[in-house]
Amino acid sequence: MADNAIDIITRNVTAEITSRFEGAIAQVNAEVVAAQARADELFERLEAEGRRRMDELFANLPAAAVITEDGDFDPVGWIKMQAKSRALRTLVQGGVAAVVIAFVTAVIQAVVDPNFDFTQIGDWKIAIGLGLGAVGTAASSYLQNKLAIKPPKVQ
Numbered sequence: 001m002a003d004n005a006i007d008i009i010t011r012n013v014t015a016e017i018t019s020r021f022e023g024a025i026a027q028v029n030a031e032v033v034a035a036q037a038r039a040d041e042l043f044e045r046l047e048a049e050g051r052r053r054m055d056e057l058f059a060n061l062p063a064a065a066v067i068t069e070d071g072d073f074d075p076v077g078w079i080k081m082q083a084k085s086r087a088l089r090t091l092v093q094g095g096v097a098a099v100v101i102a103f104v105t106a107v108i109q110a111v112v113d114p115n116f117d118f119t120q121i122g123d124w125k126i127a128i129g130l131g132l133g134a135v136g137t138a139a140s141s142y143l144q145n146k147l148a149i150k151p152p153k154v155q
Helices: 005-059 075-112 121-146
Strands: none
Touching: 075 121
16 A cells, blocks of 8 residues: 555654654653762762761760760760750859959949949949849759759740
């Protein structure tokens, strides 16, 4: 049977479309593979960077506080150690704040009141009171953390 012109054109167009479609699919597949390779490389870099940062973070921690007898990482020990560190830091900050506040208060009193006497404890009442308030705040923060007293929940 002889092919007519429409059958020949249909076969040629179908072959061309199929060829182009397969070429486009091959390009898409190649791009997917390349994108997957780039994603894998990025993930490996991020994972390596994360490991490096974690190693850096945990390098200065005393091993006894965060490593169990089995050699596993102890997150509870690490959290407690961090909490103790924060509480002690708050206590030191409160002590420094108390000294600074007391000094500034004394200087202000000396400037305002010409009868202020640095050697008289009675003239230091306000400065001592403010300093004790700052130290009390820091100490209560430390005790709250040490005794694991949780703050009230806001509803």
